[in-house]
Amino acid sequence: MAEARPTTTYEALDEDRRIPFSAADERAITGLTVWCRIVGVINIIIALGTATLTLLPMIRAGIFSLLVVLIVVLRDGALLLLGLFLLQAAKPLRKMATTDVADKQYLVAGTMALTKYFNLTGVLMVLTVALLALTLFGMLLPKFM
Amino acid sequence: MSDGDAQEGKSESPGIYFFEYEGQVVKNLSRGMRVVSVLQLAAAVLLAAVIALILVKITAKSAIIQLVAGLPVVALGLYVIIAAVGGVILGSGSKAFSESVKKMDTDLLGKGFRKVRSYLILTGVVTIVGLAIAVLGFLGIQALYLFR
Numbered sequence: 001m002a003e004a005r006p007t008t009t010y011e012a013l014d015e016d017r018r019i020p021f022s023a024a025d026e027r028a029i030t031g032l033t034v035w036c037r038i039v040g041v042i043n044i045i046i047a048l049g050t051a052t053l054t055l056l057p058m059i060r061a062g063i064f065s066l067l068v069v070l071i072v073v074l075r076d077g078a079l080l081l082l083g084l085f086l087l088q089a090a091k092p093l094r095k096m097a098t099t100d101v102a103d104k105q106y107l108v109a110g111t112m113a114l115t116k117y118f119n120l121t122g123v124l125m126v127l128t129v130a131l132l133a134l135t136l137f138g139m140l141l142p143k144f145m
Numbered sequence: 146m147s148d149g150d151a152q153e154g155k156s157e158s159p160g161i162y163f164f165e166y167e168g169q170v171v172k173n174l175s176r177g178m179r180v181v182s183v184l185q186l187a188a189a190v191l192l193a194a195v196i197a198l199i200l201v202k203i204t205a206k207s208a209i210i211q212l213v214a215g216l217p218v219v220a221l222g223l224y225v226i227i228a229a230v231g232g233v234i235l236g237s238g239s240k241a242f243s244e245s246v247k248k249m250d251t252d253l254l255g256k257g258f259r260k261v262r263s264y265l266i267l268t269g270v271v272t273i274v275g276l277a278i279a280v281l282g283f284l285g286i287q288a289l290y291l292f293r
Contacts, residue, residue, distance in 0.1 A: 025255030
């Protein structure tokens with residue numbers, strides 16, 4: 001029974017250092033990290049740009065609208081977080097693909113950051129689907145009245 | 146899984162230790178991707194329905210209205226296709242990740258990451274093109290104000 005638990009074997013310790021991906025998979029993961037960085041940086045630029053373009057005219061005119069600020073914080077805050085999560089995932093995944101130091105640790109860190117990215121994307125998609133359903137309802141309503 | 150299976154799996158799939166102790170992390174990623182995939186496909190279907198209704202409304206209108214309303218409809222149509230493709234890619238990636246945990250197979254894990262890469266390439270290209278169109282549109286409007 002005890003033989004089946006691999007935690008104390010040399011193989012288990014070795015596997016902490018190296019997860020045996022194929023060369024093609026390691027190239028693909030390196031490519032993934034490049035795109036994580038590109039999309040992450042673009043998301044951050046868009047978030048900061050749209051927040052500035054929305055808030056600057058308001059500040060110049062000396063107007064304060066809580067609704068606008070709330071929309072900016074939610075919309076651009078979410079976009080900023082998505083960008084940060086992607087950048088957070090890129091670093092450990094790249095280290096996992098290019099080194100054999102602590103693959104398991106890097107894979108867990110990268111995967112967790114990607115999970116955060118997809119979870120937040122899911123929340124935004126729920127809002128998108130709800131808005132689309134409302135739009136469709138609004139377009140169809142006059143036909144039944 | 147029995148101890149015997151664990152030993153057998155170890156010889157067939159060298160990534161077994163990772164899956165035994167960190168499989169839940171990959172499962173969470175798979176679940177998150179599946180949710181986004183389903184929602185993205187639902188959004189594509191709803192958007193297609195909205196486009197169909199807009200098309201029905203503008204077909205009886207004049208040619209200018211058809212042209213003005215037609216361009217955004219074409220853009221929305223492209224978005225429907227992109228959303229559907231993205232949803233399918235994510236669904237496939239999610240399946241690969243969950244299968245990799247079940248079968249303790251690093252090749253399937255690699256396949257999942259390849260699918261995430263494809264999704265990010267799609268997202269990245271669409272975002273870059275969208276951003277370029279927005280910047281060009283913004284500059285165009287500014288130029289119209291300057292030279293009117």
